[in-house]
Amino acid sequence: MKMATYSVLSGSVALITLQNPPVNALSEAVRTGITDAVQRTLKDPQVTSVVICGQNGRFCGGADIREFAGPMSGPPLVPMIHALEAMEKPVVAAIEGLALGGGLELALGCHYRIAHSQALLGLPEVTLGLLPAAGGSQRLPRLIGLPAALDLITTGRHISASEALKLGIVDQVTDDNALKMAVEFARSVVGQPLGPRRLSTRPCHSPPDVDSVLDQALAQVWQRGRGALAPVACVGALRAAATLPYAQGMEKERELMATLFNSGQARALQYAFFSQRVVGKWQPSGARWDNSTTRTIRKAAVIGLGTMGRGIVVALALAGVSVVAVESQEKQLAAARQMVPEMLQRGAGRRGLDTPPGVISFSSGLEDVSEVELVIEAVFEDMALKRRIFSRLATVCRPGTVLCSNTSGLDIDQLAEATQNPALVVGMHFFAPAHVMKLLEVVCGPRSSPEAVATAMVLGKRMGKVSVAVGNCPGFVGNRMLKPYMEQANFLLEEGATPQQVDEALEGFGFPMGVFRMSDLSGLDVGWRVRKEAGLTEQGVEPTRMRQGQRYSPLPDQMCEGGRLGQKTGRGWYRYDGPGGRVARSDPWVQNFLETYRARHGLVPRRIATEEILERCLYALTNEGFNILQDGVAAGPEDIDVIYVFGYGWPRHRGGPMFHAGQVGLARVLEKLEHYQHSHPDVPHLKPSSLLRRLVAAGSPPVQKWREFISKDRVHSQL
Numbered sequence: 001m002k003m004a005t006y007s008v009l010s011g012s013v014a015l016i017t018l019q020n021p022p023v024n025a026l027s028e029a030v031r032t033g034i035t036d037a038v039q040r041t042l043k044d045p046q047v048t049s050v051v052i053c054g055q056n057g058r059f060c061g062g063a064d065i066r067e068f069a070g071p072m073s074g075p076p077l078v079p080m081i082h083a084l085e086a087m088e089k090p091v092v093a094a095i096e097g098l099a100l101g102g103g104l105e106l107a108l109g110c111h112y113r114i115a116h117s118q119a120l121l122g123l124p125e126v127t128l129g130l131l132p133a134a135g136g137s138q139r140l141p142r143l144i145g146l147p148a149a150l151d152l153i154t155t156g157r158h159i160s161a162s163e164a165l166k167l168g169i170v171d172q173v174t175d176d177n178a179l180k181m182a183v184e185f186a187r188s189v190v191g192q193p194l195g196p197r198r199l200s201t202r203p204c205h206s207p208p209d210v211d212s213v214l215d216q217a218l219a220q221v222w223q224r225g226r227g228a229l230a231p232v233a234c235v236g237a238l239r240a241a242a243t244l245p246y247a248q249g250m251e252k253e254r255e256l257m258a259t260l261f262n263s264g265q266a267r268a269l270q271y272a273f274f275s276q277r278v279v280g281k282w283q284p285s286g287a288r289w290d291n292s293t294t295r296t297i298r299k300a301a302v303i304g305l306g307t308m309g310r311g312i313v314v315a316l317a318l319a320g321v322s323v324v325a326v327e328s329q330e331k332q333l334a335a336a337r338q339m340v341p342e343m344l345q346r347g348a349g350r351r352g353l354d355t356p357p358g359v360i361s362f363s364s365g366l367e368d369v370s371e372v373e374l375v376i377e378a379v380f381e382d383m384a385l386k387r388r389i390f391s392r393l394a395t396v397c398r399p400g401t402v403l404c405s406n407t408s409g410l411d412i413d414q415l416a417e418a419t420q421n422p423a424l425v426v427g428m429h430f431f432a433p434a435h436v437m438k439l440l441e442v443v444c445g446p447r448s449s450p451e452a453v454a455t456a457m458v459l460g461k462r463m464g465k466v467s468v469a470v471g472n473c474p475g476f477v478g479n480r481m482l483k484p485y486m487e488q489a490n491f492l493l494e495e496g497a498t499p500q501q502v503d504e505a506l507e508g509f510g511f512p513m514g515v516f517r518m519s520d521l522s523g524l525d526v527g528w529r530v531r532k533e534a535g536l537t538e539q540g541v542e543p544t545r546m547r548q549g550q551r552y553s554p555l556p557d558q559m560c561e562g563g564r565l566g567q568k569t570g571r572g573w574y575r576y577d578g579p580g581g582r583v584a585r586s587d588p589w590v591q592n593f594l595e596t597y598r599a600r601h602g603l604v605p606r607r608i609a610t611e612e613i614l615e616r617c618l619y620a621l622t623n624e625g626f627n628i629l630q631d632g633v634a635a636g637p638e639d640i641d642v643i644y645v646f647g648y649g650w651p652r653h654r655g656g657p658m659f660h661a662g663q664v665g666l667a668r669v670l671e672k673l674e675h676y677q678h679s680h681p682d683v684p685h686l687k688p689s690s691l692l693r694r695l696v697a698a699g700s701p702p703v704q705k706w707r708e709f710i711s712k713d714r715v716h717s718q719l
């Protein structure tokens with residue numbers, strides 16, 4: 001039952017308990033309960049102090065985000081918190097578990113705050129496209145000063161109870177029972193003056209150079225936010241706190257919240273929050289992995305210690321897993337021995353580990369992996385090599401060892417075939433750098449067992465990854481969609497665009513890096529290897545710009561043939577200050593290369609508008625997303641969107657490609673794809689997906705309804 005209960009302890013301490021599992025969000029019923037409890041407290045002369053706590057060891061996770069989708073009703077938060085603060089009896093917040101968003105704002109309205117040492121506190125509204133609009137943007141800087149409030153509110157980061165104590169957000173931290181402590185504390189402060197404890201009445205202590213601090217913060221959020229509105233509004237609200245009286249500051253907070261509340265960005269970010277929680281509800285072969293038993297992995301092996309393998313070793317060790325790290329090349333093994341401990345140390349420093357890292361041992365032979373419970377192979381993207389390794393692993397490892405591949409897109413089932421027990425083979429597709437990037441695609445082959453999939457999903461979570469279960473097809477989800485995106489970018493170069501122009505358009509949309517800068521960073525040879533494996537780099541009897549009966553741009557292959565592999569060689573689509581250089585500069589050589597290429601093939605360059613660059617790159621990518629949904633390779637649009645936000649830098653405030661298509665309007669996306677297909681009939685991947693057509697014909701249901709639509713559609717098509 002959702003509510004806030006009222007009781008009186010030992011005749012004098014009123015206890016208000018928030019009850020709305022799992023995080024005691026401030027739903028309408030809870031707000032009503034608090035409002036009623038405040039009235040009862042005021043009326044009861046026996047009550048001399050008040051404690052507010054949350055049920056089940058969690059204070060409060062903030063406003064109930066699900067209520068944001070509908071009309072707001074019930075008692076609003078702002079007057080409710082003012083009523084608490086105005087009470088003439090001391091009010092103490094007993095913070096256990098978490099006090100986030102509106103939860104912390106409620107605590108800031110109390111006169112005192114006692115926290116358990118394990119509690120997390122924060123104002124994460126900015127991550128939902130909002131600002132702390134229940135007085136948080138005005139009370140927090142009055143409590144901890146402007147610079148610290150700017151940091152917490154514009155990043156939305158969660159802080160520990162000990163940091164909260166240092167900042168002055170809480171009055172005491174205890175390892176003991178925070179509720180018991182708060183009750184004792186409440187009794188002890190009865191009769192003390194409450195005026196100084198009311199944050200709304202305090203001045204906001206700002207540094208003397210307040211304008212420059214705020215301007216700097218604004219510049220920083222612009223740069224970091226890549227077009228996100230909420231961080232900018234947060235700085236606006238804090239400017240009001242620092243420069244205006246409290247009542248006017250509150251008015252500004254309300255105004256700014258009103259502009260954010262119904263914005264597309266807030267909807268996108270709230271969708272992203274819930275998507276992250278629904279992903280991976282995937283049912284391979286009708287058997288569910290998400291309620292399957294899992295194996296706890298204590299010891300694992302990684303085969304191949306190149307770019308990916310080294311990062312995977314570190315990520316496993318940081319999760320407390322002991323690792324046998326195997327590499328066949330002496331030079332690579334020596335490099336790994338040196339780099340892995342350094343990476344581990346940096347990673348441990350960044351994370352603040354609560355478990356000791358797993359022990360890492362290095363080896364040059366597969367025989368040393370016989371005792372592990374799970375293996376992750378990360379050798380070259382070469383099917384024959386990987387199959388040899390899988391076949392050998394199947395004989396070396398104990399029966400029951402889960403065998404995983406980090407392949408970027410090869411057939412998991414062909415790898416499984418090389419073993420005696422295909423049910424134990426799954427894909428674990430990490431993203432570079434593997435110890436930093438949050439995404440993990442867990443690839444379910446047609447014969448992977450639910451237990452093996454569940455084990456990989458849970459291990460991914462332990463490694464701090466957002467694990468998404470996907471089906472088995474070339475490129476899985478992320479890279480399958482990336483292919484048409486990159487292809488359109490290459491075709492745009494053929495037609496007259498420059499790498500900078502394409503990258504600027506995509507970076508303006510919110511990607512941290514455009515497609516060409518990203519290729520230079522990961523290495524142009526990565527895709528080249530994949531195209532070679534697919535037989536696309538050999539020209540054969542077809543014209544130069546045709547492969548396997550389709551239009552093809554050999555531009556990136558020609559770059560690789562010329563030794564331009566990106567940052568690692570100091571030359572790619574851009575030039576760098578030598579191999580390994582980071583700063584991309586436009587390269588006249590590339591300009592000349594493109595002009596010569598166009599002239600050789602009789603291509604007349606034209607001026608290409610930013611709108612066309614974005615539409616062709618992004619809609620080709622999204623269109624493949626619809627094909628993926630239709631093929632059942634992703635469980636739902638949320639899975640695709642989470643993959644793109646966490647693995648490919650899709651701006652979170654735009655929700656993800658599938659959400660974005662819904663926001664643009666499915667009919668418009670369809671119309672644009674038809675338009676480009678008509679004007680470029682030989683360019684692949686512009687043919688609208690039939691699922692997109694059916695969704696449009698069905699009236700473009702919202703993205704949250706697509707799963708249902710697709711499953712009905714599937715049943716219908718089977719009849």
Ligand SMILES: CC(C)(COP(=O)(O)OP(=O)(O)OC[C@H]1O[C@@H](n2cnc3c(N)ncnc32)[C@H](O)[C@@H]1OP(=O)(O)O)[C@@H](O)C(=O)NCCC(=O)NCCSC(=O)CC(=O)CCCCCCCCCCCCC(=O)O
Pocket residue numbers: 022023025061062063064065066077098100101102103105124125128130131132133134257258261262274277278
């Ligand atoms: C809390 C967590 C850290 C817990 O994590 P974990 O234990 O890992 O569990 P999860 O799986 O994440 O969550 C479990 C379960 O709970 C659901 N859930 C979590 N938090 C919430 C929530 N706040 N609301 C609803 N549901 C929640 C979650 O979805 C899971 O359920 P499932 O999806 O079914 O599996 C973690 O969950 C977390 O980080 N939560 C979010 C915390 C957060 O961001 N809180 C801030 C919320 S926003 C807020 O508080 C805003 C405010 O305070 C401002 C209020 C002012 C409102 C005024 C409105 C005025 C509007 C004016 C404009 C009018 C314009 C007009 O005129 O129209």
Ligand SMILES: NC(=O)C1=CN([C@@H]2O[C@H](COP(=O)(O)OP(=O)(O)OC[C@H]3O[C@@H](n4cnc5c(N)ncnc54)[C@H](O)[C@@H]3O)[C@@H](O)[C@H]2O)C=CC1
Pocket residue numbers: 303304305306307308309326327328329332378379380381382385389406407408409429430431432522526
């Ligand atoms: N580089 C990237 O951005 C990503 C790569 N991947 C995939 O990860 C895998 C590895 O890629 P990278 O790390 O980039 O390659 P890499 O070339 O950097 O490293 C591969 C390593 O495997 C070693 N190796 C080869 N045969 C071996 C054997 N028999 N036993 C032990 N070690 C052996 C090589 O010596 C080399 O050190 C590939 O399948 C790739 O497609 C997946 C995601 C991203």
